[in-house]
Amino acid sequence: MPITLTQVARDFGTIRALDRISLTIEDGSFLTVLGASGCGKSTLLNLIAGLDTPSAGHLAIDGVPITGPGPDRVVVFQQPGLYPWLTLRDNIAFGLRMQGPIDWPRIDDMIGIMGLRGFEAHRPYELSGGMQQRAALARALVMNPRVLLMDEPFAALDAQTRHRMQSFLLELWDQIGATIVFITHDIDEAIMLGDRLVVMQARPGRIAIDQKIPLPRPRHWDMSLEPDYLHLKRNIMAVLAA
Secondary structure (H helix, E strand, C coil), X not given: CCEEEEEEEEEECCEEEEEEEEEEECCCCEEEEEXXXXXXXXXXXXXHHXXXXXXXXXXXXXXXXXXXXXXXXXXXXXXXXXXXXXXXXXXXXXXXXXXXXXXXXXXXXXXXXXXXXXXXXXXXXXXXXXXXXXHHHHHHHCCCCCEEEEECCCCCCCXXXXXXXXXXXXHHHHHHCCEEEEEECCHHHHXXXXXXXXXXXXXXXXXXXXXXXXXXXXXXXXXXXXXXXXXXXXXXXXXXXX
């Protein structure tokens, strides 16, 4: 299910947020999109999600135009967005309520996969930040999406929890085989997670770098000391500073 963007632009009044973005995201790939605030990263994600429409150009999944949200695409935002009056189990099941009878064994399996067993009856305020984000991810994955769109999902977490969530996501991606588009403003996160990296520049938002990440999988944090990693990071920093 490749995602294709062809000469996509998005204007907000007289401001051009995205300018002539052309991109093909292969099925099952992990694409990280990096850039400073205001470069159009979230706008790009919203267009792929079908939450917004382009001012020019077109987007498609497997050749079918994107005209709105669909069950094949699920978004995970920076804030978990859990409903405070619902238990963890009911929060994870929330999206499935719209589709008919809930497959509760499937919900419970997902809770186990996420390492949240024993917290089924807890409310969001009783969970740590990392656990809340895992619950939000579980709510997305239980919908069985082919495309997982993630908008800086770990930005609000402390460094240690963030590293754990990054490792957890890589293990999970290896299991589920979904296409992931991951938005971030953190260079190390973008390099460590993705197998392809897009760097965007702002005013208007354009692609400055689009390249494969030359690091083998599985990834380990000591890779950040290797020459290929440091060379890529140096190039990215130069583009972002320009």
